[in-house]
Amino acid sequence: MNPKLFIKFVSVSFQKQVTYRFDCFVGIVNGFLYVFIFTSLWKALYSQFDTTTHNGYTLTAIVTYAILVMAVRISFTMDDSIIYRKVMDGSIAMELVRPTSFFFMNLAENVGHSLFHMMARTVPIVIISVFLFDIYIPFEVQRLLVFIVSFIAGYILVCMMNFIAGLLAFWFIEIFPFLLFKYAFYTFFSGGIVPIDFFPEFLKPIVNLLPFQYMLYYPTTILIGRASLVEAQSIIIAQLIWIVIMGVICSLMWGAGKKKLIIQGG
């Protein structure tokens, strides 16, 4: 897809978000609510023990993780029912006749959506949190650059996950239950609430078989300095492998879905 067109789509999608200013304010409150709950929870858990480090995390480290993983997650906000709605109202037919790749158009729409949430929600939440909580982020230029790469890779994985879930609308009339499954797995296995380091041993093989930890957990560990720069390299390689695997799934499903597509008249 040509980059100019891509950027155009991104900006249109971004502007659509700007119109809901009140929603945006509520969104900040909503994100902060989670930050508040989980930082309180970790503080309560840690306060029960004399030992200051649990599973490699000091209280400062775990509070930093809780805030930043939420910040990353909010930055990844996208509308996961776009494809479903397009199938429902029949406008998917228009997408099929367009000469541009549907996947990249969908990606552009998501990027615009997410960029808005990043600026309007992530940034204020992180700024407020820096003042309210005792957090520590190592500021090394190289680390930040590596984080950005890993962050983008994680973002692409989340987009692909949503794309796959959305394509199910080609086969099923109701996809809300699938979205709920997706949400449950994503929340649990991505380390979005509890970092993978705290997971019991028997769950770790399952976690390692799934792509979710590469969406939130690993990018965040790079940012907070838990992963060394050498480890970061292998993290990014693993992310790229998952992008290839999920990319293949996306294109296979899209190919099969196009043939299967049933549009309810309307």
Added chain:
Amino acid sequence: MESIKIYLTLFAISMKARMEYKTSFLFYIFAILTFYAGQFGLLFILLNRFHQIKGWSVGEMVFLYSLQAFAFGFTNLIFSQLVNFDKMIVDGEFDRVLVRPLSPLGQVIFSKFEVSTAAHLIIGSTALYFGSRYGNIEWTFYKVLLFPVIVTGGVLIAGGIRLMVAAVAFWTLRNRSLVHTVIFSSKEFINYPVDIYNVGMQFFLTFIFPIAFINFYPAHYFLDRSGTGLLHPALEMGTPIVGIIVITVSIFSWKAGVNHYQSTGS
């Protein structure tokens, strides 16, 4: 009397509509159960590692969860239409409600049946069983008698809050993000015992946004934890009274909203 018959008919029709797709219904229930299992799973991971949260053991936490599941389950059954109430206003569907010779609130409430209640009751009962067993609850006659009263009080609190936030749409029209934050995200607060939060937040969740009465305060009574909370022990019995206050205030704000209502004209 006549109107009650009409409400019941409305209710039966919406129930039939939902049961039309049986597999989809069962699948939906299963998805909701998975979602809660994930949430519960994370709690278990934390409790497995830290044994308790501020003196609340696994069993006691599970009991806390059961009270919440029952209250929200019945709230979903009765007050589900209020979640998307702003859509009724924006689409002008509420105009139709107003011209009928029945209470607008009654019509709105009975126009939708929410199947997720079944899932909540499964979770609530399971949690109640394990919570009683591992939380060492001695079920005295009074406790058995009080349990449904407390759940009803919780439904009045949660339902009243839904009604109040839905009524905001009379003034603001679209209020989806507000509804989402106030109804769903705020639930997250009482997944954990409220005493993990700072005093200001405890005060807020007790007197201003009193969801702590849904599970935290009454759980003290059932678990014989009297005197461990921050505030006066009398609050343990406060749920029904708080419920009545919340629902009364919310009905007044709903009525004020109906009086203020001017159609969008769409």
